Amino acid sequence: MSVKMNFRIPFLIFLLVCTALLSLTLGKYEVTLNEIVRFFAASAGMDTMDGDRYALLRNILLDIRLPRIVAAGLIGAALSVSGAAFQSMFINPLVSPALLGVLAGASFGAALGMIVSDSWFVVQSCAFVCGFAAVLVAVGIARLYQGDRLLMLILGGIISGALFTSLLSIVKYLADPYNQLPAIVYWLMGGLSLADAGTVYPASLPIGAGILCLLLFSRYLNILSMGDDEAKSLGINVGRIRMILIFFATLISALTVVIGGLIGWVGLIIPHVARMLVGPDNRVLMPTAALIGAVYLIAVDDVSRLLFSVEVPLGIVTSLMGIPFFVLVLKNARKGWA
Amino acid sequence: MLLVAENVTFGYPDKPVLHDVSLAVRRGEIISLLGPNGSGKTTLLKTLLGFHRIEKGRVLFEGRSISSLDLKSLARSIAYVPQIHRASFAYRVVDVVLMGRIPHKSFFSRYTDEDMDIALATLDKLSILHLKERPYTRISGGERQLTLIARAMTQGAHTFIMDEPANGLDYGNQIKLLEGLMDLCDEGYTFIKSTHFPDHALWVADRVVMLKEGRIIADGAPDDVITSENLFALYGREVDVHSLRESFKVCIPRKIGKCRCAPSKRDKKYDNV
Numbered sequence: 104m105s106v107k108m109n110f111r112i113p114f115l116i117f118l119l120v121c122t123a124l125l126s127l128t129l130g131k132y133e134v135t136l137n138e139i140v141r142f143f144a145a146s147a148g149m150d151t152m153d154g155d156r157y158a159l160l161r162n163i164l165l166d167i168r169l170p171r172i173v174a175a176g177l178i179g180a181a182l183s184v185s186g187a188a189f190q191s192m193f194i195n196p197l198v199s200p201a202l203l204g205v206l207a208g209a210s211f212g213a214a215l216g217m218i219v220s221d222s223w224f225v226v227q228s229c230a231f232v233c234g235f236a237a238v239l240v241a242v243g244i245a246r247l248y249q250g251d252r253l254l255m256l257i258l259g260g261i262i263s264g265a266l267f268t269s270l271l272s273i274v275k276y277l278a279d280p281y282n283q284l285p286a287i288v289y290w291l292m293g294g295l296s297l298a299d300a301g302t303v304y305p306a307s308l309p310i311g312a313g314i315l316c317l318l319l320f321s322r323y324l325n326i327l328s329m330g331d332d333e334a335k336s337l338g339i340n341v342g343r344i345r346m347i348l349i350f351f352a353t354l355i356s357a358l359t360v361v362i363g364g365l366i367g368w369v370g371l372i373i374p375h376v377a378r379m380l381v382g383p384d385n386r387v388l389m390p391t392a393a394l395i396g397a398v399y400l401i402a403v404d405d406v407s408r409l410l411f412s413v414e415v416p417l418g419i420v421t422s423l424m425g426i427p428f429f430v431l432v433l434k435n436a437r438k439g440w441a
Numbered sequence: 442m443l444l445v446a447e448n449v450t451f452g453y454p455d456k457p458v459l460h461d462v463s464l465a466v467r468r469g470e471i472i473s474l475l476g477p478n479g480s481g482k483t484t485l486l487k488t489l490l491g492f493h494r495i496e497k498g499r500v501l502f503e504g505r506s507i508s509s510l511d512l513k514s515l516a517r518s519i520a521y522v523p524q525i526h527r528a529s530f531a532y533r534v535v536d537v538v539l540m541g542r543i544p545h546k547s548f549f550s551r552y553t554d555e556d557m558d559i560a561l562a563t564l565d566k567l568s569i570l571h572l573k574e575r576p577y578t579r580i581s582g583g584e585r586q587l588t589l590i591a592r593a594m595t596q597g598a599h600t601f602i603m604d605e606p607a608n609g610l611d612y613g614n615q616i617k618l619l620e621g622l623m624d625l626c627d628e629g630y631t632f633i634k635s636t637h638f639p640d641h642a643l644w645v646a647d648r649v650v651m652l653k654e655g656r657i658i659a660d661g662a663p664d665d666v667i668t669s670e671n672l673f674a675l676y677g678r679e680v681d682v683h684s685l686r687e688s689f690k691v692c693i694p695r696k697i698g699k700c701r702c703a704p705s706k707r708d709k710k711y712d713n714v
Contacts, residue, residue, distance in 0.1 A: 191530070194529050194530075195529065196529065196530075319548075319549075322543070322552075323543075325532065325536070325540060326540050326543060328529065328530055329528075329537075329540070330523070330526070332487070332492065332521060332523055333521065333523055335490075335492055335512070335521075336490060336516060336519070336520060336521030336602075337516050337540060337541070337543050337544060337596065338512045338513035338514075338515065338516030338543065338544035339512070339543065340512055382531065382532075382533070383530035383531055383532055384532060384533070384536055
C-alpha cells in the first residue's frame with residue numbers, strides 16, 4: 104500500500120495540474136500554453152506584458168476559463184469522494200452519492216427557486232437547502248423504526264428520493280412552459296456554462312473543506328465497511344461517525360448541484376476506477392478517487408464545450424461516457440470488487 | 442468476576458428475547474453457549490458486548506456497568522469475533538488485522554510501524570503470516586475466521602466473544618480452531634462462544650451455558666450439564682452421552698446410534714427403532 108501511495112498520488116496530482124493547464128488553452132479564443140505561463144509570470148510580477156493583452160488574457164483565463172475548470176475539478180472530486188464514502192459506509196459498491204436523496208432534493212429546490220424567483224442566488228440557496236432537507240427526511244424516516252440501521256437508511260433514502268422527485272414533477276407541471284420549464288430541464292441536464300467566478304469561488308471553500316474532512320475519515324470508512332457490530336466492537340461510535348460522514352457528503356453533493364446542476368454517474372464510476380487502480384483501502388482509495396474524479400470531470404467538461412459547435416450539457420456527456428465504462432467495470436463484480 | 446450479566450431482560454416489548462438471564466464469567470474460562478436456533482444466543486453475546494440498551498438488569502465488566510464504559514477502552518479489553526460472512530471489499534488480510542489497532546489511536550494519529558509489527562506478529566502467532574498480502578475476500582472461511590481472531594488479538598483484548606466460530610468451517614479447520622482456543626486459553630485469554638456442537642463444548646469448554654427461549658436452563662461444567670435430559674430439553678432429540686474414558690465424553694444421537702450398533706439388522710433399515 105505504502106509503495107502504491109508513494110508514486111500514484113503525486114502522479115495524479117501532476118496529471119491534474121497538466122489537465123487543468125491544458126484546459127486553460129482550450130476554447131474559441133486561442134491562447135497558447137506559452138502565453139499562459141507568461142501571463143501567470145506577469146501577474147506574479149516576474150515578467151512584463153502588454154497592458155491590453157494582459158487585460159484580455161485576464162478576462163479569458165481568470166474570469167471565464169479558470170472558474171469553470173475549478174468548478175469541474177471540485178465537482179468531480181466531491182462526487183467521487185462522497186460516492187466512495189457511501190459505498191464503504193453502506194457496504195455496497197453499487198450506491199452513489201444520490202442514495203439518501205440529496206440530488207433529488209437539490210433538483211427540486213433549484214426548480215422551485217426558478218419558478219418563485221428570478222434571482223440566481225435564490226435558486227442556488229433553494230437547491231442547497233432542499234438537498235439537505237431530503238437527506239434529513241431520509242434519516243428521519245430511518246429513525247422511525249428499529250432494525251438494521253443501514254437498511255433503514257437506504258429505504259429512507261429511496262422514499263425521500265421518490266418524494267422529492269414527485270415534488271419536482273409538480274413544480275415542472277406548474278412552471279410556465281415557455282420560459283421556466285426549459286430553464287428547469289436544461290438545469291437538470293447538468294452543465295457548467297453558468298459556473299461563474301461569483302459562484303464557484305465562494306462555493307469552493309466549503310467543498311474543499313468537506314472533501315478534506317471526508318478524507319480524514321478514510322480509516323474509519325474501512326472499519327465501517329466491516330459492518331456495524333464489528334465497528335462497534337473496535338470501539339467506534341458508529342452512529343455518530345456515520346452522521347458526520349453523511350453530513351459532509353451531503354454538504355459537498357448539494358454544493359455540486361448548486362454549481363453545476365445534476366451530474367450523474369461520476370460518483371458511482373470513479374470510485375470503481377480508483378478501486379481497480381489502488382485496491383479498496385480507503386486510506387489510498389479516497390484521495391485517489393478525488394484526484395481521478397477531478398481530472399475526469401475537467402476532461403469531460405472540455406469535451407462538452409468543444410466537441411460540437413454548441414455546448415452539450417455535461418450531465419449528458421458523463422452519462423454517455425459512464426455507461427459503457429460501467430459495463431466494463433461489471434467484469435469485476437464477479438471477482439469481488441478487488 | 443470479569444464479566445457479569447445480572448437479571449438481564451431484553452427484547453421487543455411484547456416478546457422478550459432474553460428473560461432474566463444471569464451469567465458470571467471468570468477470567469481464563471472458555472464458556473460454550475448452547476441453544477437451538479432463535480434461543481437468544483447472539484442476543485446474549487451482543488448484550489455482553491454492551492451493544493444493546495437493556496431494559497432490566499445490568500451488565501458489569503470488571504465491576505463497572507458496561508454502558509458507562511468508554512467504547513474505545515472497552516474495545517481494548519473485549520473483542521468480538523463475528524460469524525464468518527461474505528466480505529464486500531477485498532482488503533488485504535494484514536489491513537483487516539491492522540484495524541484492531543484503531544482503539545489505541547486518537548483521531549489524527551496514524552498507524553505506525555509498531556502497529557504494523559503487532560499485526561504481523563499476531564498473524565505469525567496464528568500461523569497465517571503467509572496470508573498477509575492476500576485479499577480478505579479470497580481466503581477460505583477458516584482463514585477468514587483466523588484473520589478475525591488475529592484482529593481481536595491485535596486489539597489487545599483478553600476477552601473474546603465469538604458467535605458460532607466453528608460455523609461454516611470444514612472438519613479440519615473446526616479442530617484447528619478448537620486447538621487454537623485451548624492454546625490461547627492457557628495463555629490467559631477468556632472465551633465466550635456460542636456453538637451448535639455439544640461435542641465441541643464437551644471437548645474444550647470449561648463451562649457450558651444452555652439457553653432455551655431466552656432463559657438459561659443449565660450452567661455448569663460440561664460433563665455435568667451436557668446430559669441426555671438437557672439435550673432433549675434443548676433440541677427435542679434423544680441423544681446419548683457416552684463416556685469414552687473416565688473424563689472424555691461424546692454425544693451420539695440415539696436413533697442413529699442404535700441402528701449403527703446393530704449391524705445384523707441393518708437390512709431392515711430403522712424399523713427396530
